[in-house]
Every structure is written in C-alpha cells, then in structure tokens.
Amino acid sequence: MTAAELKSDNPSFVLHGVENVKFEDRPIPEIHSDQVLVQISKTGICGSDVHYLQHGKIGSFVLKEPMCLGHESSGIVVKLGPDVKSDFGLEVGSRVALEPGMCCRTCESCKKGQYELCPHMTFAATPPYIYGTLCRYYVLPADLVHRIPDSVSLEDGAMMEPLSVGVHSVHTLGQVQSDQVVIVFGAGPVGLLCMAVAKALGARRVIAVDIQKERLDFAKQYAATDVFLPGPKDATEDLEVYTSRIADEIRSTLNIPERDKGAVDLAIEASGAPTCVQIGLAILKPAGTYVQVGMGAKMTLPVPLFHIITKQLKVIGSFRYGAGDYPLAISLVERGLVDLKPLVTQRYEFDDAKEAFEATKLGKGKDGKGVIKCIINAPK
Template structure:
C-alpha cells in the first residue's frame, strides 16, 4: 500500500491533490480504506473563505467528514471489528472525560477533535485511522454511499428528536438542500401529518416534493407577511407546530420565527458561525 492520495486545502480556493503517508492504526483504532466521502457545506465554506468563525485554516488540512469505507487493519485492543468490515465513521472524537462526555452529551465536548476542523485533518483521502468506538458496521443492505450519509442523517434525526415531533403535527422546513431533505424524510418517518418546505430554487423544491413534502413554497421576492400567509394557508390556516431552519440565511430564520406557534419548537441546524 503506497497510494494515499488526499484532498488538501492550503487556503482560500487552493485545493491540491497530494500523496501523504498511509497512517498506522494505533491502539483502539482502525485503519480504514475510504470509499465514499460527501462534500458538506462546511467543506465549501472552508474552501471559499479559509475559515468558519474562529476555526481558521492556518496550515494544510485534508477536507471531508461524511465518510464510509472498509477496514484495512485493526489496532491493538480493538474488539468487534475485522479486516473487510464496511463501516461508517462518526467524524467527531470527544475527550470522554469532561462533564459533557460523562453525562452523554459528548457532542458538546469542548475538546472535540472533528474531521476537517482546523487543525484536524479530514477523511477525503485513500486511508485514514479512526477510533474504533466511533466506527459503525454497515448492514449488508446499506451501501457505502448510504453509509457516508449517516452523518448528515444523524443531524436530521437529532433535530427532529429535539423538536419532540409527534404524530399529527405540522412542520415547516426552511431550505431544500441535503439537510432540509433529510429533515423532511425524518419528520415523515416520525409520523408528522404535514411538512411544508421553502426554498429559492424550483429544482430543489421539486425534489422536496418528490421526497414527500406536502407543500412547497418558493420564497424568492416575497415579503415576510406574504410568506406567513402562504405557509399558514398550506397548513389549512394553522401555524406549524415546529420549524427547522436549514439554510443559515437570516431571512429564513426570520420567516420561521414569524410563523410558528407560541411555545413551538424551533431548531436552527446551521451553525451561527456561518453568519459571520
């Protein structure tokens, strides 16, 4: 094994394909031959701006964090995995020792090491090592492409759980990108009655409709009052029980706030750092 072609970001609009040494699996780690990697909005943001908020690319960094692959080698003390296993990788490795980690909220760990978040390299390479307890075997009926989508799907599932979605509710999803579509699919799987999806792009809205949206609304050129009326009309004159903001755009945040019921759940799925 000598080929570890990696996609490396050097700075704004400066991406290079370079060979890097193939890492070795340490104790409690797996060496994974990466097969599929999704391109997230954060990867694009780092490429275009060289930073997201306080996370600044100061040295070359491998991109990518939505990934799946095949186990190539098993490190010392690892149990439950074998060479050839197909796995999805959870991209963040917490410290495991802080209060957040010990109370089950390890996603809030202040010392989280996350793929493709400076200064940590990502997974858009031929080979990566990763802690075995953050790798998950894929069932035979799940492809590696679908395995790479486990990470963004987990975002949607977490958001829908935080919103306490229930059978019979009405849900507004602002943004028909990948995260918005996954929120739509997850909300439907949880039994909500109706989902309205908004976006600026008719093509994306058509895909949302095909994916199961009950109503779609193109927001281009419309005032907040117009959108409020159109969304509530789509829900039969009712306000949504929950809203999920999946764009990171300030007008969409305002739209969702103006249409939801008092005491409704409102999830913002894109980091406020992207506004900066």
C-alpha cells in the same frame, strides 16, 4: 492485531490555502489501542469543505496548516488496534460509516452525553485538525466506526453523516412526534434530510419552504407533503412586516391553523436566511419547537422576541450530531424509511476531486444537472 493487506501509499486531497488544493501522498496513519484503520470507499462533499476551499476558514476555525479535506465517508475496516472491544462487532472487512468527530470523553459535555459540545473535539477537515477523509486511509476510535448492514450501500454509508445532522435536528433535539406538523426552511441537502427524517418518524405534514422552485419540486417528490415559495418583499415593507405576511400566506394557502390540532409543532431552519428565521418563529404554534441548524452568511440576525416570549417557544441550536444519532440514521435507511439514493446527483473519481468541488460550489455539474450531493470515490 489483525490486518488486511495494505497498499503502500495514502493519496490525499490537501488544502494549502484559499483556492489552493494539491494531491499529496501522506504517511499511512499508525493505529493505537482502541482505534481502527479504515480504507475509505466514498466521500460526500459538503458546503463546509467548499467554504474552507474558498475562504480558508469558517467562523473561528481558521486554516493554519495544510489540511486534508472531506468528512462524509464510508469505508472498509482494514486493521484493528489490540484493545478494540468485541462489542462493536468490527472485523477486518467490515463495511462502515465513519463518524468523523473525536471527543475527549472526560469533559462535562462528554460525561453528560452531549459529546457534540465537547470543547476538545477533533473533527475531520476542521482546523486545527489536519486530517480529513479525502484520502485512502483514515483512523478513528472503534466506537465512531459504525457498521452498516449488507443491504445498505457504501454510498449510502457516506450519506450517514449528513443524515445524522437531520436525525439530530428533528429527532434528538426537535423531538418530533407522530402526527405532528413540521415545517422545514431550505431545501438543500440538510433541509431535505430533515424532511426525510420527519416523514420517516411519522409527521402528519412536512412543509418545505425555499426560494428556488426547482428545489421545491424535488422536495415535493422526495419527502415533503407540501411546499411553499415565498413571494418577494414589497419596497414599503420592513422585514418584520414582510415575514409575518409570508407566515400568514403559508397558513392560508396550506390551510394551517394558528394553534391546536394541525398547527405547526416543529420548525427546522436549515437555510440560515434572516427571513426564514423570522417566518419560522412567526408560524409556530404556542409552545412549539424551533431548531436552528442552518448557518447563514451572517452571525447576527434580528429575531422577533415577541413570538418567542408570548408563545413560549422552545428555541434550540443544532450542531453536528451526538449520542444515538448515527445508529438511528443507519436504522432508518436499513428499514427503508429514508431513501438516500435520489440525493446523490453526481459521482467523481478521486483524481477529479477538484471538479466535484467546482460543481458543489456552482450548484450544477458539467452535465448541467443541479447538485444536491457529489460523491467522490476513494483513490484506486
């Protein structure tokens, strides 16, 4: 076993219950066989971290024991287990992006290469797993610790987690092709990263739809070729009439045909808003692909089956990331095809973690600047 010199403590940001977080010193984790110990460098705050803080649960994932928050991290390898294969090219001092979900490797989903669907997944900062990456030391199997090139910063390394969500949605599931037309609903962090991936992989047009003008302004100078801000619903319209009117308005404003060349090939829904779900299904061309990655407030929504059936749409849900997603995310950044830097809007020291959560919750930092992604430095 090889190891760097370790510090003696493991300061951690731990959620005890709704709106109840504490800084604690937790034991430094032991590593076994094929695992590596990583000293965390940077951690991005995600909507899901904030959701656990505010509600203590997401769907069926319910906090029962104190849990360390954080899952979007980069770090430095400080210790390698005795069975870590040399294939991974890891050594003490390697700079890495952490893939924070451990699958079982034996179930049907794992065996078929769809490990994101593993029923035995243990995922950082997701109950019942009590470990997260807002701490000094974190353990993962070697295959989930992805080396990043020297040209890629540790901050970019932390952003590989949300970028992998974009890669999974747009590339792995949406199977975007060069010259296609892609529409993305929701210009938050995940939507923006989906736009960046679509552009990087050669989409002809990347259309951003959001109800906040500032978000669209950002999307336009970041990765979108076109933006659209839907007007409000008339009192007389029901949801279906409204959403087909908006789909028509998008087509006529941006000169998009209903079918064939130039029509919308791929819709990525990253807002979870019922209106966007309906507009997305309405605007797609026949045999187009619809990917749902946004998880809205409601679990059940009205869906226009007519569009799905008569256009034979392919409708796919997108959950986290799987085989090949992290490596492609890292490659896109290494080759300069995706620029993650403009997305980091605020930076905090570990002791100010609560402030980072507050800013993410409000969507605005103390500096008054809108939040896309807050990054927290690991404990000093």
